[in-house]
Amino acid sequence: MTTTMTAPASSPARVEQPPRRRRRRTRLPHLLLIPAVGTLLIGLGYPVTWQILNSFKEYGLAQQFGQPAEYVGFANYIALFTDGMFWTIALRSVAFMAATAAVTMVIGIAFALLMKVIPTWSRIVLQVAMLLAWAMPIVAQMTVANWLIDDRNGVLNHVLSLIPGVDLIGHDWLIDPLSFFGVALVIITWASVPFVAFSVYAGLTQVSEEVLEAGQLDGASAFQMLRLIIMPIIRPVLVILILLQLIWDLRVFAQIQLLQDFGAAGERYDLLGTYIYGLGIGQGQFGAAAAAAMVVMILTLAVSWGYVRRLLKEDEES
Amino acid sequence: MKRTFLRSAGAALALVLAAVWAFPVYWMVNSSFLTPATISKLEPTWVPFGGTLSNYRAVLADNAFTSALGMSLVVTAICLVLCLVYALLASFAIGRFRFRGRKTFVLAIIVVQMLPAEAMFIAQYKMLAGANLLNSVIGVSVIYLAMVVPFTTWMLRGFVAGIPVDLEEAAMIDGCTRMGAFRRVTFPLLAPGLVASGVFAFLQVWNEFALASIILTESQKATLPLWLRDFAQSSNLGVTEWGEVMAGSVLVAIPVIVFFMIVQGRMAQGLVGGAVKG
Numbered sequence: 001m002t003t004t005m006t007a008p009a010s011s012p013a014r015v016e017q018p019p020r021r022r023r024r025r026t027r028l029p030h031l032l033l034i035p036a037v038g039t040l041l042i043g044l045g046y047p048v049t050w051q052i053l054n055s056f057k058e059y060g061l062a063q064q065f066g067q068p069a070e071y072v073g074f075a076n077y078i079a080l081f082t083d084g085m086f087w088t089i090a091l092r093s094v095a096f097m098a099a100t101a102a103v104t105m106v107i108g109i110a111f112a113l114l115m116k117v118i119p120t121w122s123r124i125v126l127q128v129a130m131l132l133a134w135a136m137p138i139v140a141q142m143t144v145a146n147w148l149i150d151d152r153n154g155v156l157n158h159v160l161s162l163i164p165g166v167d168l169i170g171h172d173w174l175i176d177p178l179s180f181f182g183v184a185l186v187i188i189t190w191a192s193v194p195f196v197a198f199s200v201y202a203g204l205t206q207v208s209e210e211v212l213e214a215g216q217l218d219g220a221s222a223f224q225m226l227r228l229i230i231m232p233i234i235r236p237v238l239v240i241l242i243l244l245q246l247i248w249d250l251r252v253f254a255q256i257q258l259l260q261d262f263g264a265a266g267e268r269y270d271l272l273g274t275y276i277y278g279l280g281i282g283q284g285q286f287g288a289a290a291a292a293a294m295v296v297m298i299l300t301l302a303v304s305w306g307y308v309r310r311l312l313k314e315d316e317e318s
Numbered sequence: 319m320k321r322t323f324l325r326s327a328g329a330a331l332a333l334v335l336a337a338v339w340a341f342p343v344y345w346m347v348n349s350s351f352l353t354p355a356t357i358s359k360l361e362p363t364w365v366p367f368g369g370t371l372s373n374y375r376a377v378l379a380d381n382a383f384t385s386a387l388g389m390s391l392v393v394t395a396i397c398l399v400l401c402l403v404y405a406l407l408a409s410f411a412i413g414r415f416r417f418r419g420r421k422t423f424v425l426a427i428i429v430v431q432m433l434p435a436e437a438m439f440i441a442q443y444k445m446l447a448g449a450n451l452l453n454s455v456i457g458v459s460v461i462y463l464a465m466v467v468p469f470t471t472w473m474l475r476g477f478v479a480g481i482p483v484d485l486e487e488a489a490m491i492d493g494c495t496r497m498g499a500f501r502r503v504t505f506p507l508l509a510p511g512l513v514a515s516g517v518f519a520f521l522q523v524w525n526e527f528a529l530a531s532i533i534l535t536e537s538q539k540a541t542l543p544l545w546l547r548d549f550a551q552s553s554n555l556g557v558t559e560w561g562e563v564m565a566g567s568v569l570v571a572i573p574v575i576v577f578f579m580i581v582q583g584r585m586a587q588g589l590v591g592g593a594v595k596g
Contacts (some may be wrong), residue, residue: 024373026415028411028415028496029411029412029414029415029417029420030411030417030419032407032408032410032411033407033408033412033423035400035403035404035407035408036404036407036408036467036468036471036472037408037423037428038406038458039400039404039463039464039467040426040427040430040464040467040468042460042464042466043442043460043461043462043463043465044438045440045447046445047441047442048438050441050444050497051440051441052446054444084427102476109325111335114328114331114332114335115332117324117328118325118329118331119325121329122328122329122332122333123332125332125333125336126332126335126336126339128336128340129335129336129337129339129340130336130339131579131582132339132340132343132575132577132578133340133342133343134578134582135337135526135571135574135575135578135582136342136343136527136571136574136575137523137543137570137571138527138543138566139525139527139543139546139547139567139570140346140546140570140571140574141342141352142548143547143563143564143566144342144343144345144346144564144567144568145342145548146550147345147346147349147560147563147564148342148345150558150560152360153357153358153359153360153362153560155345158360158361158362169360171555190339190342192341193339199405203382207470214401228328231401235421245326245556250434251434251435251436252437253434253436253439253528253532254435254527254528257527257528257531258527258547261547261551262550262551267579272436273434273435273436273528276436276439276440277436277439277440277532280440280443280578281440281443286440286444290332290438290440290441293436293437293438293439293440293441294437296434296436297433297437297438300432300433300434300437301429301432301433304429304432307432308425308428308429308432311428312424312425312428315412315424315475
């Protein structure tokens with residue numbers, strides 16, 4: 001369970017009731033919002049404002065020790081964009097996000113289709129197993145993963161070594177960067193497939209039997225049914241799921257940080273989250289870190305904009 | 319004939335996949351019952367026959383664990399209570415009224431949920447450092463509240479909208495004030511919504527790692543996720559006591575799994591509910 005969930009739109013009782021326009025103007029709604037707005041202003045508004053301002057300031061170690069931070073225009077951003085390391089890490093993050101989201105979607109959809117054709121008892125077994133994986137807290141996930149891939153006593157190396165000609169006892173999966181991110185991808189996929197599978201399955205149950213029968217009568221093959229009938233019907237669900245997976249796979253600071261804590265650390269193993277952390281908390285370059293954080297923020301908003309619009313529309317309809 | 323074969327083959331595949339997906343969780347539980355001597359054998363022990371509870375005893379006797387448990391309970395309790403109150407008020411406002419600034423507020427609570435910790439933790443760290451609130455319950459709670467209130471408000475809004483406004487109006491005709499009608503009529507009907515969104519908020523706060531690792535740097539102030547990380551590492555120097563570490567993981571994960579099961583039905587439907595509806 002990694003993520004900030006975005007709330008259910010469906011209400012328990014499906015009574016659509018447009019809020020009625022009050023005749024008398026009242027201050028009540030504004031008063032009711034005060035605590036929530038106050039919380040957001042303190043916990044997010046103030047820090048984000050600070051961040052925007054400081055991304056335009058010289059704010060390094062000297063400023064930590066009392067020197068005034070001066071405005072330097074876009075210097076932090078220019079320094080960032082001309083730094084090869086930043087580009088490497090930014091592209092790596094985007095590639096990691098795309099790869100993880102793609103693998104998760106493919107496996108999740110396959111699971112959902114499988115759940116649709118198998119007998120109920122076996123579907124329930126699979127669902128329970130997936131719920132267990134889904135429910136695991138990130139720290140527990142990463143800790144267990146680290147035990148599974150432990151170089152000497154880990155069960156993964158033992159099982160792989162049973163294959164004739166393979167000897168992986170003592171192999172450390174976290175040293176080679178590619179292997180490091182492969183491990184991260186597998187763990188994150190393992191944890192996110194259940195959500196995709198359950199959601200797609202819920203979408204599949206909306207596809208009516210009549211439509212499928214009609215397709216069968218017209219002589220559609222199984223693959224044609226999938227591509228021409230089922231996929232278009234569940235397309236809205238798939239679009240939302242891809243967006244959510246992309247957003248979530250961009251914010252994998254906790255997983256990468258924990259994997260670095262257990263294994264090797266350094267820029268070769270960084271994604272944007274850990275890079276910003278190192279820049280700010282590690283090196284005290286708060287101006288540069290603020291600029292990098294702004295880039296992540298804008299990237300996230302760009303990816304999530306479709307989902308935001310969909311939720312806004314939902315709000316207007318209710 | 320072909321169909322039955324496909325179904326049984328599918329069922330067999332599903333069982334294999336279920337085993338793969340459940341395996342890490344099983345392995346965590348299995349290892350937590352094994353003695354250090356058993357666990358350090360090269361040959362894995364697949365079933366914890368003749369297992370021991372000593373790993374659990376060791377974890378429960380660890381002062382750092384008890385302290386982290388206390389910290390997690392306090393932070394979660396504060397955040398949960400305040401979050402539900404704030405979000406309930408706000409959801410009533412946006413679920414029942416049209417007013418100036420409503421759209422801005424709704425947009426804000428949606429956008430805020432998209433922002434990753436990565437994009438803000440430096441700024442939040444600096445703010446708390448400036449206010450001398452690093453390593454404090456108040457500091458971390460302020461940040462967590464801002465993290466969970468938007469989502470909880472959005473979720474409760476759906477429940478508020480699902481309760482017919484006529485019920486409140488009837489109560490008002492019978493002489494209730496607007497708040498009175500809300501308190502006596504709508505609030506009791508909202509109870510299931512409060513439970514569900516409360517569990518979601520609980521899971522988020524209880525599991526949170528990224529911000530905690532930055533704000534709560536002192537080990538006495540660690541929450542459970544931080545404790546587990548430190549616990550797994552402290553033994554990293556020489557030989558990791560994987561049995562104890564796995565017992566710790568089980569203790570951290572159990573409450574989460576239990577609460578998760580309560581809300582799992584809403585989890586899948588909720589996030590894409592609007593999309594299914596089309």
